Amino acid sequence: MAKVLTKKEEDFSQWYQDLVINADLAEYSPIKGCMIIKPYGYSLWEKIQQTLDKMFKETGHSNAYFPLFIPKSFFEKEAKHVEGFAKECAIVTHYRLKTDEINKKLLIDNDAKLEEELIIRPTSETIIWNTYRNWIKSYRDLPILINQWANVVRWEMRTRLFLRTTEFLWQEGHTAHATREEALEEAIKMLNIYAEFAEKYLAIPVVKGVKTPSERFAGADETFTIEALMQDGKALQAGTSHFLGQNFAKAFDVKFLNKKGELEYVWATSWGVSTRLIGALILTHSDNNGLVLPPAIAPINIVIIPIYKSDDQKTKVLEKCNEIYLELKNLGYSIKFDDRDNYTPGWKFNQYELQGIPIRLAFGPTDLVNNTIEVTRRDTLQKETISLSELLPKIKILLQDIQNNIFNKAKKFKEENTFIVNDFEEFKKKIENGGFFLAHWDGTPETEEILKNETKATIRCIPLETKEEEGFCMISKKKSKKRVLIARAY
């Protein structure tokens, strides 16, 4: 039986959850807020990892690995950082269990209490800057350009598969620099890499910007962000890059001898994206038939499905399908040949639509006679029967076309749902339908607070690429020089 999703027009949130579960991407585990990433979902993460890892290495970064545990006292060292994370962290207090001899249940062994509690890393700035103190003596040791692929834990109260989970997988870059300018440049460089990755591979158009002080990463002097617009009109923060100033260097006493022979605190950045990107991918492109994947990130680009009735047909059809499969595979395409005979072609069609495979090839007895093949693209669901001799050039063009089409569709959606507003009452009405809003803001946290309390929307960022423009704050009517991006967000 093909699985049927809730229609997204009926219940967007349920549609999302149905899709994640039915497309075999992930499911909840018995541990509150922790997910199990199933093989198909994990293969998406692997594609994301491979692509980003290559981009990081091409820009001079190396991977390393730091401990999962952070001593509690490390958190106390950076005041803002602790505020941001202390309230949602998993705490290890003991290192041994014992068996209750009476009922055979396991108990904590109170003789094995840790002297100092350990926090499961919610992010690794503290343990890493404590380490950098020993690695950095002089300007010759700089820059340090390190990335880590790891799991982190933030004890979230309200969770959703991929979008917000207690444990999640991510990468966190942590760099150390001799000058303010160089660190700032690095933070912006990584923001640009995230934006390029989102647009070129995930086909998600993004707005690059800088967060307001109240939305900054706990411990950052400046947080850069890429913000994307989901199909329900909500914003999703897809990646952040932080200019940390000298905050962590001061907290962990990391100084270096500069070229002039003076001791100076080191400048820092950190930047990360997570399995949340899979949520963004789903929410941006998918439809009521399931996932729609851009070819550049799809783990499988083409699936070939044989169609036959008689045994005689079966032999001939499978043989020809296998030939086509091998030819495409040898050309480097990621292709799957689904020759299982305990599922019908119809079931398979639905399944691969659900899983978002960009191109479906179907080949049956008529095609044998006519030397043809049916080609269906997932993004538009358009079908076409073409001559076998046209298949190779067709596929090459189609994959590029699907990638472009998915991106352009998302871009058009974003543009059509980005509104310029000047009046708060007008905004309050419009925000109910979602979208990105460009409005003037007076720059104060008080006004931000009013916005949030009255509309549940937040300033997503101050866009980097919009022009200065004289105006008046939508809420306070005070003078403003630039519009900010406002939306309700995931």
Next chain:
Amino acid sequence: MAKVLTKKEEDFSQWYQDLVINADLAEYSPIKGCMIIKPYGYSLWEKIQQTLDKMFKETGHSNAYFPLFIPKSFFEKEAKHVEGFAKECAIVTHYRLKTDEINKKLLIDNDAKLEEELIIRPTSETIIWNTYRNWIKSYRDLPILINQWANVVRWEMRTRLFLRTTEFLWQEGHTAHATREEALEEAIKMLNIYAEFAEKYLAIPVVKGVKTPSERFAGADETFTIEALMQDGKALQAGTSHFLGQNFAKAFDVKFLNKKGELEYVWATSWGVSTRLIGALILTHSDNNGLVLPPAIAPINIVIIPIYKSDDQKTKVLEKCNEIYLELKNLGYSIKFDDRDNYTPGWKFNQYELQGIPIRLAFGPTDLVNNTIEVTRRDTLQKETISLSELLPKIKILLQDIQNNIFNKAKKFKEENTFIVNDFEEFKKKIENGGFFLAHWDGTPETEEILKNETKATIRCIPLETKEEEGFCMISKKKSKKRVLIARAY
């Protein structure tokens, strides 16, 4: 200053630690028993990961991800499993910190106590088999062939970098099968993959065998192992593959409808290797100058070092070096061009010897005149000046030759240090010098206990590839049909 290692003949253990630290592989963190894997050490792990991951995928396995946390009650379900792991696990008891308003220190928030404690996974059989219960209904859902790359925590009292650390990185395969035979076949298949990987890539000769009941993985019916011999004569268990029978299926009630329509418990395997392999790699091949890496696993295969005095020489030498670098790089070799001028060539020579780069190329003013280049192989430290026109064929041959030579050297060492013994007193003397010993054993845990208590040696495995042979147990003098492999071990 070039770093100098303790000589391994003087203090093997110190030599190992010096090497790990000075070659920039890893260092201890402030968290007891947890290490920081530095970029160069991590690049070795990345090569291991990439190579094994490919082998796993080629044999039909997919990656997935399961939670870091395991509810305490899951451990209680498999009696032997809990015995094996309960005494060395990190326990999460709370999920929030609060600030002590008086001294501004962080405290555990006692209002945020977990109802059920969570264990940081020491291995994932329990959480995975709890999940498989929902995934498996009929024989059509089998086999499940899943692998996970993850961090695990075992609260070890005595730790050593890479060899035994509280947190370590590993892969754990967890498969589910319809029949005993198929599961057993899978366990052996993965053992063979580990052995092939160890010998072909790491150049570490191994003995494949099965563990005695007392040395089995906690919860396994049979544990297969690859055992390697380190240069100090101690054995190192380099990978294990477990046939779990129906133990976890019974503990988590995982049944399937077989082809006859009957409900049956599912059969299982699990198998893993870890960052310990890096320790094995070091202990097998390295020398007093540092690491010796087999080209098949070296992150960098060739380094090119320019030599010059005058500025005029510098320009010409760097230009030619860059030409050679690009040519080799374009041919797909992993090559590094170290053109830094704040380090002397001598310092660089030492550094790359320490880091085990298989081939060092040095090019200076004389080479400019003569059209030559100096080629040094790391394994034998042999130097040769050859004509530039011979470089390409030379490198191709040399890399293969280094790989073979490193493996053959280790194999010869293993063979020369594998002894047949029949007398316990003779064994007691010989074991002091280390080595692998093949001796008869009566098959009882009592005799194993005597062996361990009197000699600190253990039965590493019952080798799969040795012949049956009538004999008498070295200790009890009872009848025995096969020799077992005995050694002191890491």
